[in-house]
Amino acid sequence: MGQTTTQPLKKSYVLNLVLALMSMMLVLPFIWMVLTSVKHITEVGDASWVPGAAGWQWSNYLDVFQAIPFDLYMWNSVLVASWVTLLVLVTSSMAAYSFTRIDWPGRDKVFFLYLATMMLPGLVTMIPNFQIMIHLRLVDTLTGLVIPAASTAFGTFLLRQFMLSIPRSYDESASMDGASHWSIYCDIILPLARPGLITLGIFTFISNYHSFFWPLVMLRTQEKYTLPIGLLHFETAAGESTHLLMAAVTMSILPAIVVFLLFQKFLIKGIQLGGVKG
Amino acid sequence: MSVSASKKRRALISGLAFLTPNIICVGLFTIFPVFFSIGMAFTNWDLTQHNMFKDVPLRFVGFDNFVELFRNLYFWQYLGNTLFLMIGIPFAMAGSLGAALLLNQNARSILRRGGLLLLATVGLTGACLLLVTLGMAASATVILVVSVAVAVLMTGTVGGSMVYRTLFYMPHFTAGVATFLLWKKMYDPLTGPINQALNPVLSGLEPMVLAAPDRTFSWLAIALVLVIGWLAMSWIGKMRGECADGDLGPAAFVLCVLLLLAPLLFLGFRAMPRYLWFPLSVGAVLITLFHAGRFLWSERMRARGPWEGAGGALLLTGGLLTLSLILFGLSLVSHHLPAMAAEGLDPPRWLVAYHWAKPALMIMAFWGAIGSNNMLLYLAALSNVPQDLMEAADIDGAGAIQKFWYVTWPQLAPTTFFILTMSVIIGLQGGFEMARAMTEGGPAGATTTLSYYIYSEGFETGRLGYASAVAWIMFIMVFSITIVNWKFGSRYVND
Numbered sequence: 001m002g003q004t005t006t007q008p009l010k011k012s013y014v015l016n017l018v019l020a021l022m023s024m025m026l027v028l029p030f031i032w033m034v035l036t037s038v039k040h041i042t043e044v045g046d047a048s049w050v051p052g053a054a055g056w057q058w059s060n061y062l063d064v065f066q067a068i069p070f071d072l073y074m075w076n077s078v079l080v081a082s083w084v085t086l087l088v089l090v091t092s093s094m095a096a097y098s099f100t101r102i103d104w105p106g107r108d109k110v111f112f113l114y115l116a117t118m119m120l121p122g123l124v125t126m127i128p129n130f131q132i133m134i135h136l137r138l139v140d141t142l143t144g145l146v147i148p149a150a151s152t153a154f155g156t157f158l159l160r161q162f163m164l165s166i167p168r169s170y171d172e173s174a175s176m177d178g179a180s181h182w183s184i185y186c187d188i189i190l191p192l193a194r195p196g197l198i199t200l201g202i203f204t205f206i207s208n209y210h211s212f213f214w215p216l217v218m219l220r221t222q223e224k225y226t227l228p229i230g231l232l233h234f235e236t237a238a239g240e241s242t243h244l245l246m247a248a249v250t251m252s253i254l255p256a257i258v259v260f261l262l263f264q265k266f267l268i269k270g271i272q273l274g275g276v277k278g
Numbered sequence: 279m280s281v282s283a284s285k286k287r288r289a290l291i292s293g294l295a296f297l298t299p300n301i302i303c304v305g306l307f308t309i310f311p312v313f314f315s316i317g318m319a320f321t322n323w324d325l326t327q328h329n330m331f332k333d334v335p336l337r338f339v340g341f342d343n344f345v346e347l348f349r350n351l352y353f354w355q356y357l358g359n360t361l362f363l364m365i366g367i368p369f370a371m372a373g374s375l376g377a378a379l380l381l382n383q384n385a386r387s388i389l390r391r392g393g394l395l396l397l398a399t400v401g402l403t404g405a406c407l408l409l410v411t412l413g414m415a416a417s418a419t420v421i422l423v424v425s426v427a428v429a430v431l432m433t434g435t436v437g438g439s440m441v442y443r444t445l446f447y448m449p450h451f452t453a454g455v456a457t458f459l460l461w462k463k464m465y466d467p468l469t470g471p472i473n474q475a476l477n478p479v480l481s482g483l484e485p486m487v488l489a490a491p492d493r494t495f496s497w498l499a500i501a502l503v504l505v506i507g508w509l510a511m512s513w514i515g516k517m518r519g520e521c522a523d524g525d526l527g528p529a530a531f532v533l534c535v536l537l538l539l540a541p542l543l544f545l546g547f548r549a550m551p552r553y554l555w556f557p558l559s560v561g562a563v564l565i566t567l568f569h570a571g572r573f574l575w576s577e578r579m580r581a582r583g584p585w586e587g588a589g590g591a592l593l594l595t596g597g598l599l600t601l602s603l604i605l606f607g608l609s610l611v612s613h614h615l616p617a618m619a620a621e622g623l624d625p626p627r628w629l630v631a632y633h634w635a636k637p638a639l640m641i642m643a644f645w646g647a648i649g650s651n652n653m654l655l656y657l658a659a660l661s662n663v664p665q666d667l668m669e670a671a672d673i674d675g676a677g678a679i680q681k682f683w684y685v686t687w688p689q690l691a692p693t694t695f696f697i698l699t700m701s702v703i704i705g706l707q708g709g710f711e712m713a714r715a716m717t718e719g720g721p722a723g724a725t726t727t728l729s730y731y732i733y734s735e736g737f738e739t740g741r742l743g744y745a746s747a748v749a750w751i752m753f754i755m756v757f758s759i760t761i762v763n764w765k766f767g768s769r770y771v772n773d
Contacts, residue, residue: 013400015380015383016431017400017404017431018380019380019381019439019442020427020430020431020442021404021427022377022380022442022446022648023430023441023442023445023446024426024427024430026445026446026448026449026645026648026649027426027430027445027448028423029449029457029460029461029464029645030448031423031426032464032471033460035422036463044469045466045468045469047474049422049423049471050422090299091299091300091303092300094296094297094299094300095296095297095299095300095301097296098292098293098294098296098297102289102292102293102296103289103293104286104289104290104292104293104294105286105289105290107293110297114304117304117308117309119703119756119757119760120308120312120753121706121707121749121752121753121756122707123707123729123732123733123749123752124311124312124315124746124749124750124752124753125307125308125311125312125315126732126736126749127311127315127318127732127736127737127742127745127746127749128310128311128314128315128318128746129307129311130736130737131314131742132306132307132310132311147303147307148303148307150303151299151300151303151304151307153304153308156300181292181296185296206451209454210453210454210455212454212455212711212714212715213710213711213733216714217733217737227455227456228454228455228456229455231455231456231459232455232459232714232715235459235462235715242463242469245459245463246460246463249456249457249459249460252456253452253454253456253457256451256452256454257448257451257452260444260447260448260451261444264444268654271651271654271655
C-alpha cells in the first residue's frame with residue numbers, strides 16, 4: 001500500500017519536469033520574438049537574447065505604427081474575419097437545420113454532395129473564382145474576400161453533428177403546436193446549438209484572421225491589406241529592422257492567443273467532435 | 279394520399295428554402311468553378327496571349343496541358359518536394375502521440391510535501407546545465423530563460439496538464455504568416471538565434487571528429503546500414519507471420535513492399551556511396567522477390583481477400599520506412615563527416631541553402647504540429663481506451679511498454695489511420711504559405727511545392743489552363759488517398 005502512494009508522487013515529479021521542458025522548447029521562439037521586439041536597433045542580431053546596454057525599447061511598438069499602418073491592417077483583418085464568421089454561422093446553421101429537421105426527398109443525397117465538396121482541394125476552385133471576381137468587379141475589395149468564404153461545407157457538417165445530438169422531442173412538440181420551421185429554428189434549435197455555433201465561430205474567425213492565399217491574390221492597394229499581407233510586405237521592405245517586424249508579429253498573434261485562452265473549452269470539444277481542420 | 283403528397287411538397291419547399299443561402303454560395307464559388315476549372319484545364323488559356331491588347335483565340339487543346347505537365351521536369355521536381363516535405367508527417371504524428379500520452383497521465387497539483395521547491399531546484403539546475411552546454415553562457419539570457427522555465431514549471435505544477443496543453447497548442451493556434459516570419463528571422467544564418475546557438479557546439483565537435491582514427495565514420499556508416507537491413511529482415515518476418523495467419527492479403531503485401539523499397543532504393547541511388555548502395559539494394563530486391571514469390575504462390579494466400587489487413591500493415595511499413603530513413607540519413611552524415619570536419623564544420627545556412635531549406639521547413643512544421651489538433655484527437659482517443667483492458671494487462675503483469683504496445687496502440691489504430699490519411703491529404707495541398715512567406719519557393723525551386731506551382735503558374739505567369747491541369751492532377755492524388763481512407767478506414771475501425 002505504501003508503494004501506491006509514493007509511486008504516483010515520484011512519477012508526478014518526473015512527468016511535470018518532462019512536460020515543462022517540452023513546453024519550454026515549444027515556447028522558446030515566442031520568448032525570442034518578444035525579447036527581440038524590445039531590443040534597440042544596434043543590438044538586433046546579437047547573440048544575447050536580452051536587450052543590453054541600450055535598455056528595453058518598448059517604444060518599438062509605437063514605431064511600428066509609424067512604419068506601417070498597422071491599425072488599418074488589423075481593422076481590415078478583423079472586419080473581414082467578423083463578416084465571414086457572421087455569414088458562415090447563418091448559412092451553415094440554416095443548412096444544418098434543413099439537413100437535420102426537415103425531411104425533404106433527396107436530402108441525404110444532397111448532403112453527401114456537400115460532404116464531397118469538402119475533399120476538393122481549394123486550389124482547384126481558386127483560379128476560376130478569381131476570374132469570377134474579375135467579372136463581378138470585386139478584385140481588390142474586402143467584399144471580395146468575404147463573399148467566397150461565406151459558406152463552408154465543414155461548417156454545415158459540424159453544425160449538423162451538433163444538431164443531431166439535440167433530441168427531436170423538443171421541436172416535435174413545438175411543431176404539434178403549429179410552430180413554423182422558421183420559429184423552431186430561431187427559438188429552439190439555435191439557442192440549443194449555442195456551443196456548436198461558438199465553436200464554429202471561433203474556428204472560422206481564426207482561420208480567416210490567418211487567411212493568406214486568397215487575400216494575397218486579391219489585394220493590390222496598401223489600404224486594403226489584411227494583417228498577413230501587410231506583414232509579408234513589411235518584411236520584404238523592412239530589411240534590417242527585425243525588431244520592428246517582431247513587434248508587429250507579436251501584436252498580430254496576440255488576438256489569436258487571447259481568443260484561444262477565452263474559448264479553449266469550446267475549441268477542444270469542437271475538434272474532437274468534427275475531426276480535424278481549423 | 280393527397281395530404282401526404284402536399285406535406286411532402288411543403289417539406290421540400292421549406293427544406294430548400296433553408297438551404298438557399300448556402301446553396302447560392304456553394305453553387306457560385308464551388309460547384310460552378312469546379313466545372314469551369316475542368317474546362318480550363320483543356321484550353322490554352324494564357325493571360326499573356328488573351329488580354330485586352332492581344333487577342334489570340336482561345337481554343338481547346340485536348341490533353342496537351344497534361345502531356346506538357348508530365349514532360350515538364352519542374353513538375354516532377356515540385357512533386358518530389360511535396361512528397362519530401364511529407365516525410366515530416368510520421369515524426370509529427372509520433373510527437374503528437376507522445377505529447378498526448380504525457381498529458382493523459384494527468385499531471386496533478388503536487389504542491390504538498392515541498393514538491394514545488396524540489397521541482398524548482400531541479401528545473402533550475404537542469405536548464406542551466408542545458409544552456410551552458412549549448413554555449414549560450416551569456417549570463418542575462420541564461421537567467422531570463424531559466425526563470426521563464428521555472429515559471430512554466432510552477433504554473434504547470436499548480437495548474438496541472440491543462441497549462442501544458444495550452445502551451446503545447448499555442449504554436450499551432452498562432453500558425454500563420456506571422457510565425458513563418460518569426461522563423462525566417464530565427465533561421466537567419468548569421469543573426470538568427472539557431473545558428474548562434476549551434477556555432478559553439480560545432481566548433482567544439484570539430485577537433486573531436488578530426489582526432490578520431492581513420493575510417494571510424496565509414497564503419498559507423500556501414501553499421502547503420504546493417505541496422506536498416508536487420509530492421510527489414512524482422513519486418514519480413516512479421517509480414518510472413520501475418521500472411522501465414524491469413525491476416526494479410528497479397529495485394530496489401532505488394533503495396534507494402536513497394537512502399538518500403540521504392541523510396542529507399544531511389545534515395546540510395548541518388549545519395550549513397552556506391553559501395554554501400556549496390557550490395558544493399560541487390561540484396562534487398564533478391565530477398566524480397568524470394569519471399570514475395572513464396573507468399574503469393576502459397577495455397578493459403580489464394581484463399582484470402584487481396585486487401586486483408588492493409589491498414590495495419592501499411593502503418594507498420596510506414597513506421598519502419600521512417601525509422602530506416604533516419605538511420606539512412608545518419609549513415610550518410612557519418613560517411614561525409616570527416617571530409618566536412620576537415621573543411622571546418624559550419625552550421626547550415628538553412629533557408630538559403632538548397633539542401634537545408636526543406637529540412638528547415640520540416641523542423642518548423644514539426645514545432646507547430648506536436649501540439650496540433652492531432653494531439654487533441656489522440657487525447658480524446660486515449661480517454662476512450664477501456665479501463666478494464668488496462669486493468670487486465672496490469673493483472674497479467676504487463677510493463678508500461680507492453681501495455682502501450684498491446685493495449686493502447688491497437689485501440690488507437692483508427693485514430694492513427696484517420697490522422698495519417700488526413701495529414702497526407704493536407705500535405706499534398708500544403709507548403710504554399712510557408713514557402714511564400716519564407717523562401718518564395720527557392721533556393722532554386724527547393725521549396726516549391728505543387729500548391730506553390732499552381733499559384734505561380736495561375737496567378738503570376740497567368741497560364742490559367744496549365745495551372746488548372748496541375749490542380750486537377752493534385753485533385754486526383756487527393757481523391758485516391760480519400761478512397762483509401764474510405765475503403766480501409768472503415769474496415770480498420772470495424773476490426
